[in-house]
Every structure is written in C-alpha cells, then in structure tokens.
Amino acid sequence: MKRLYETILTEGTVINDNVLKVDSFLNHGINPHLMKEIGEEFADRFKDENITKILTLESSGIAPALMTSLVIGCELVFARKRQSLTMIDNLISTTVESYTKKQKNTISVSGDLIKPHDSLLIIDDFLANGQAAKGLIDIAQQAGSSIVGIGIVIEKSFQPGRSELEKQGIRVESLARIASLTNNQVQFEEKTCL
C-alpha cells in the first residue's frame, strides 16, 4: 500500500502526539480510487478465508468496508451509534468509548443481519486503543458468528490496540502502521515500504 503511505505523508496532519488528521482522504473527504485499492488489499490479505460478511462501524469504517465487500462479493453490515426508528427489535448492543471524541457510545447491530453461520471480517479506519474493534468483536460473539480477523487502514502501533486484540486470538492486518507521531512527524513501522 505504497499509495496509502504516500497519501498519509502528503495529506495527513499531525495534530498532537496521539492524533493524526486524515480528513482529506479517509474519514471526512474520501478518495474513491485509494479506497478501492484498500478494498483490494484487504480482500487479498484475507483471500484464504471463507468470509460471508463484512462488519464495520459507522461512519468512517463504511467506505473501506464497502470497497472490501465489493471485491470479496459479500454483504456489509455497519454497526450504528444511534438507533433509527426502524431499528426496533432483535438488537445486539455493546458500549464503545471513542478515543478521539472522548465519549461513550452504545453501538448496535440488528440480529437479523449477522447470524451464527456467518464468518465475519471486521474492518475499521483506525486502530488505537482497540475500543471500537473490541465492541465489534463483542457484537459478533453475541451473534454467535465467527471472526476471521480485523482489517485496519491505519494502526497507531504505539497504542495498545493490536496487543489486546491478539491476546484474544484475533488476527490483525493493518495497511499502514504508525510507530510515532512525536515532533509533528509521522514515523511508520515499516520504513522499507516507501
């Protein structure tokens, strides 16, 4: 994912030692061609798995998850942070604390949409402390579905998300791993990728 690394360097803005702003291409503005490459890359990394459904969380997970689901050819379900008038019964819910927004959300998925026979690939835009990922894992487990792994667009590897997920036996695939944001600089884990 050379293009993702390059886009992070050219368009990303380090807000502080913990927060990287990628609003122009990932979670406010979206570059559809980059997103298509992201979907192809996730599909390739999990090509040996029999994925029946993609699970993500609104809103920033939807674009990479949709592109992945299009390449794989399976449906996508996004957990909702707010219930609409049409989410009225058979809900599976859990609580997630947002790292960047400093608030707790109840996230929910209709039990009609994920089932015990489903093999889920979880996709999200960022992995930091792993709160969102753990919430999605909890929902998948409540539904009785199996989880083939988690695909992350940008991992902040200096935060403990990955190790906590791996402790649970979950395979984590991140397309870009950021080792540090100190001194207003993005430092990747794998320098050779550029």
Place this chain on the structure above:
Amino acid sequence: MKRLYETILTEGTVINDNVLKVDSFLNHGINPHLMKEIGEEFADRFKDENITKILTLESSGIAPALMTSLVIGCELVFARKRQSLTMIDNLISTTVESYTKKQKNTISVSGDLIKPHDSLLIIDDFLANGQAAKGLIDIAQQAGSSIVGIGIVIEKSFQPGRSELEKQGIRVESLARIASLTNNQVQFEEKTCL
C-alpha cells in the same frame, strides 16, 4: 433500476404509513453489487454535468455516494453529524432535523474540502421532507460551490421534499419513487418499471 424496485419489494418492510425499513440492503446492511448499480445509474443521469465532488451526509449516504464517486472519478465529502477532535477550524455548519430520528443535528463540513470552484452532486439515501438535502444545499451555498443536482436512492413522493427542492431550482433525480406506504404496501410512482 429494476433491481432496486425488486429489492425494495422483497426486502423492504413497511413500518407505518410514513416509514419504510430498508435496513437489509441500504442503511444498515449494504448489498455492494446493488450499490454499484446505484452509483452507475447516478453517474449516467448526471453524465452531462462537470461534477468535481460528491457531497453527502453520514452515515447512510456514504455507500451510494462512494459508488457514484468511484464511477465518476471524483472525490467524495460526507457532512458529519458529530465533530471529531480533528475538525477544529474552518467549519461550515447548518442545522438539520431528522425525520426518522425526531431530533435536530448540527451537520458540518470542513471548508478545506469544498470550495467555490466545486460543482457538487449531492447524494442521499432517502428524500422525504427534504431536511437533509436542504442542509447539504445550505452548506454548499455557504462554501460558494455550485450544485448540479441531487441524487436520491428512495424518494417518498407523498412527502413534500421534491417540490421544496425544485422550488429552489434544484434538479432532483430519484432512483425509486414511492407514492404510498398505506395498508402496509409499497406503491411505486412508475409501475411500468417492473
């Protein structure tokens, strides 16, 4: 969009005279192949316009907007209902009342992402009273961008959204137009499409 009509009939659930549940394929679960056809149809309907960017609203607008942006080959921006820690300055905001959720939201777009030279196609999942569409129009106008039109996946044509938008001189293209949801039945405007 025969496939969209068929999917509405086979998978949609009429909740009451005003609310159609399409959670399984449009705004909770997403069928990526249907969504791709939706993107191709919007791109075709607006093919004579010089669109520079797609504007939508999180969360349910993102999937059809992303597929449209992929076909057209332009970027996508989704207005946010909640501000993240990275949306810190140069925000364009307006207030929108959600019909299904019975609540008011401030929606915001970074002024860095839509500009006076942009020609915007606005995409959303539903058109009912036109509140979300009017909010997106307001944001586009505050940015000084021009608007080529609005693409809607499902229009409830028994509600006044279309007429209010057309009064403002906005072109509205809906892929499915529902004339009535009374007696627990979906009645389309154009019966010949099936």
